[in-house]
Amino acid sequence: MEKALEAKVEPEVILGWIEKIGGDSSSTVPLLQAVQSEYGYLPREAMDLIIQNSDITGSQAYGVATFYSQFRLKPVGRHIIRICHGTACHVSGADRLKTSLRHILNISDEEQDTAENGSYTIEEVACIGCCSQAPVMVVSEDVLGNLSGAAAQRALKKHARQNDEIVTNIL
Amino acid sequence: MDADNLNVIVGEGTCGIAAGSKEVIDAFRKYDPEINIRTVGCVGMCHQEVITEINDNNGNRFLYGQVTKQVVPKIIRYHMGEGNLPKDHLIFSPEEQSSDKWQYLGNQTRIALRNVGLMDPASISDYQQRDGYKAIKKVIEDMTPEQVIGEVEASHLRGRGGAGFPTHLKWNFARQSEGDIKYLICNGDEGDPGAFMDRSLLEGDPHNIIEGMLIAAYAIGSSMGYAYIRAEYPLAVKNFGKAIADAHEQNILGKNILGSDFSFDIKIKEGAGAFVCGEETALIASIEGERGMPRFKPPFPAIKGLFGKPTIINNVETLANLPWIISNGGAAYAAYGTEDSKGTKVFALAGAIKKGGLVEVPMGTKIRDVLESIGGGSSSGKPLKAVQLGGPSGGCIPEKLFDTTIEYAAINATGAIMGSGGMIVMDETTCMVDLARYFLSFTQQESCGKCTFCRIGTLRMKELLTKICDGNAVMGDLDALDELTEQIKKASLCGLGQTAPNPVATTLKYFRNEYEAHIKDKRCPAAVCKSLITHTIIPDTCTGCSLCDIQCPVDAITGQKKVKGSYSIDQAKCINCGMCFEVCNSKAIVVE
Ligand SMILES: Cc1cc2nc3c(=O)[nH]c(=O)nc-3n(C[C@H](O)[C@H](O)[C@H](O)COP(=O)(O)O)c2cc1C
Numbered sequence A: 001m002e003k004a005l006e007a008k009v010e011p012e013v014i015l016g017w018i019e020k021i022g023g024d025s026s027s028t029v030p031l032l033q034a035v036q037s038e039y040g041y042l043p044r045e046a047m048d049l050i051i052q053n054s055d056i057t058g059s060q061a062y063g064v065a066t067f068y069s070q071f072r073l074k075p076v077g078r079h080i081i082r083i084c085h086g087t088a089c090h091v092s093g094a095d096r097l098k099t100s101l102r103h104i105l106n107i108s109d110e111e112q113d114t115a116e117n118g119s120y121t122i123e124e125v126a127c128i129g130c131c132s133q134a135p136v137m138v139v140s141e142d143v144l145g146n147l148s149g150a151a152a153q154r155a156l157k158k159h160a161r162q163n164d165e166i167v168t169n170i171l
Numbered sequence B: 001m002d003a004d005n006l007n008v009i010v011g012e013g014t015c016g017i018a019a020g021s022k023e024v025i026d027a028f029r030k031y032d033p034e035i036n037i038r039t040v041g042c043v044g045m046c047h048q049e050v051i052t053e054i055n056d057n058n059g060n061r062f063l064y065g066q067v068t069k070q071v072v073p074k075i076i077r078y079h080m081g082e083g084n085l086p087k088d089h090l091i092f093s094p095e096e097q098s099s100d101k102w103q104y105l106g107n108q109t110r111i112a113l114r115n116v117g118l119m120d121p122a123s124i125s126d127y128q129q130r131d132g133y134k135a136i137k138k139v140i141e142d143m144t145p146e147q148v149i150g151e152v153e154a155s156h157l158r159g160r161g162g163a164g165f166p167t168h169l170k171w172n173f174a175r176q177s178e179g180d181i182k183y184l185i186c187n188g189d190e191g192d193p194g195a196f197m198d199r200s201l202l203e204g205d206p207h208n209i210i211e212g213m214l215i216a217a218y219a220i221g222s223s224m225g226y227a228y229i230r231a232e233y234p235l236a237v238k239n240f241g242k243a244i245a246d247a248h249e250q251n252i253l254g255k256n257i258l259g260s261d262f263s264f265d266i267k268i269k270e271g272a273g274a275f276v277c278g279e280e281t282a283l284i285a286s287i288e289g290e291r292g293m294p295r296f297k298p299p300f301p302a303i304k305g306l307f308g309k310p311t312i313i314n315n316v317e318t319l320a321n322l323p324w325i326i327s328n329g330g331a332a333y334a335a336y337g338t339e340d341s342k343g344t345k346v347f348a349l350a351g352a353i354k355k356g357g358l359v360e361v362p363m364g365t366k367i368r369d370v371l372e373s374i375g376g377g378s379s380s381g382k383p384l385k386a387v388q389l390g391g392p393s394g395g396c397i398p399e400k401l402f403d404t405t406i407e408y409a410a411i412n413a414t415g416a417i418m419g420s421g422g423m424i425v426m427d428e429t430t431c432m433v434d435l436a437r438y439f440l441s442f443t444q445q446e447s448c449g450k451c452t453f454c455r456i457g458t459l460r461m462k463e464l465l466t467k468i469c470d471g472n473a474v475m476g477d478l479d480a481l482d483e484l485t486e487q488i489k490k491a492s493l494c495g496l497g498q499t500a501p502n503p504v505a506t507t508l509k510y511f512r513n514e515y516e517a518h519i520k521d522k523r524c525p526a527a528v529c530k531s532l533i534t535h536t537i538i539p540d541t542c543t544g545c546s547l548c549d550i551q552c553p554v555d556a557i558t559g560q561k562k563v564k565g566s567y568s569i570d571q572a573k574c575i576n577c578g579m580c581f582e583v584c585n586s587k588a589i590v591v592e
């Protein structure tokens, strides 16, 4: 499944960013951020292109990519669900959001975070700063608060309908 | 009256959006596509979101809370003279200035937050109308850098980022250190997972932060600044970026500001999700493009910081106070607070509290007053058990110490820290051992790995806490936790490791009985720890609605639809996720 989700990297795009953002070592984080916001993750080819065409070394690029939790090296689904795991959300039942969404997306393997049909990826993030609406999640760009497990499922199903996605375990 | 005569103002901070501000705006537009709508940042009454203000053409202000698309028509009809006042939603009006809801703001003293929610963050002229950029004008025209530092010294302002270091002292080091170029960094990393005051400031009053940076830059002699904003705050990045551009246009940023020979510019650096990057030296490494690892101090950044140059790092809230201090004088700021701690402090109130949101109070206020007079007490009606202050570096203060005053020394004496201002309120449904484990897994994950005790010690602590939560621990494990606490504190390089054991130390000190219940009785008093609880269905109460069966992710529930009392849980399959409990409308499921 992961193979199928792999992004097609166009070298001109990456080279354009190096041109625009810079190729010195202090550009490492912004460059990787640009790649990730385009592809949702850091594709191997994009990393290679950066290393070959800038002053950034392989150990620096991968050192940074593995240090910061924002970056991921695995492909993602077409949409991303971010579940907040900050303190307020933790004590208000963030765990249940995760269980309930993994359930309707039929993700059971502990190692997996993406639905088999490539529709959604569930990520855990630190506080998104809406703690008084805990528990909170972000679907694509929409911040949703005061959720229960069931409300999170309803929100996901609505999103899926609007985006022509299929949520596998439809209830 | 025509709806065109109304000015509608909708709160659109991240929390307003989370509560559905977009739908509310759509509902107004649906009613009248031409209606005059503006958006403002978060006023900090998060429990009242979506908040909507109506200004009628007589200059009267009406503030409504918990507005939904269903409430919008009622509001419009009332203001068009066609219906009754939607009283349940009214927070404030010319006639109603003492409502319970309004007390939330009425009981606060707002200096850092003075503008948030009251103006459009995207409008520089809104800020200027509220006396914005007058302080920097005064500084440039009438004050020497030494006088600026003197004013801040008189205010007794201490850094609001957690450590509480006197701001003027730090500035003096940087002012005096030699260097052709000096940097100023605004620390907007806000790493405490439960604090959001810096987000609200950056989103809701970005020009105030820019003005604070300008004042600091003038004082230390810096011409280049960075605003380091965490990755999880896209709206803050957007609003702050727009504010920088607008300030440029008016020559408030850039070369020869306001015609003087003072020049200063700001670049935004987005964080990439690492708690340790809130620490100054790690933050500097991160801007330089490295892994964000702290380094040994000295040399302090004020002497040798970003790209080897003298660098001052100030927290967002610290900077937010500066324009007010310059305009009103340091003494006016110092008039608030206590001998030990002057001025005001912002807290982000969340958790089991009726009115969560942003609270700014004078130092010296009792914790109890914040929770009760402003926060309105417990949201569940169950008694409050503790508050957590300072996040992963802080600790839990039990109910019996709620009369502690908010000042650096008094809070430290409890074992917690002032921290950046996250205040998570807990009732008896929070398990203190689980909470301690939560924080330790956080710090363990966020440890950069440089120091052995921080890297491995936090892992050992997390393992011990997991053992306790699972009911597999022995009493000796508590001694091991004590021992690790001491070792990690002593042997870590930066604040992350030095404070990581605090959540464990304070819960062990005040809630030892909960630890003992897990170990000796294999029982979780708050019914949280999954290995120690069971979910069962009371047949007499079960209506046979089948909701629990549908929701169970592991098919542990069986029964016959529409047959009362027929459902039961297979304990061998049950993972105690709590979904059935949550969806059961007839309270037929018990957790013990
Ligand atoms: C692990 C760690 C994380 C920190 N995170 C933050 C943060 O998110 N925001 C912040 O302003 N300060 C943070 N600090 C404190 C900063 O190192 C620094 O003291 C502060 O930004 C200085 O600004 P101030 O003097 O205005 O408070 C952190 C410190 C440590 C050790």
Ligand code: FES
Residues within 6 Å of the ligand: A084, A085, A086, A087, A088, A089, A090, A126, A127, A128, A129, A130, A131, A132, A134, A135, A136, B193, B194, B195
């Ligand atoms: S803890 Fe989840 S939004 Fe802050």
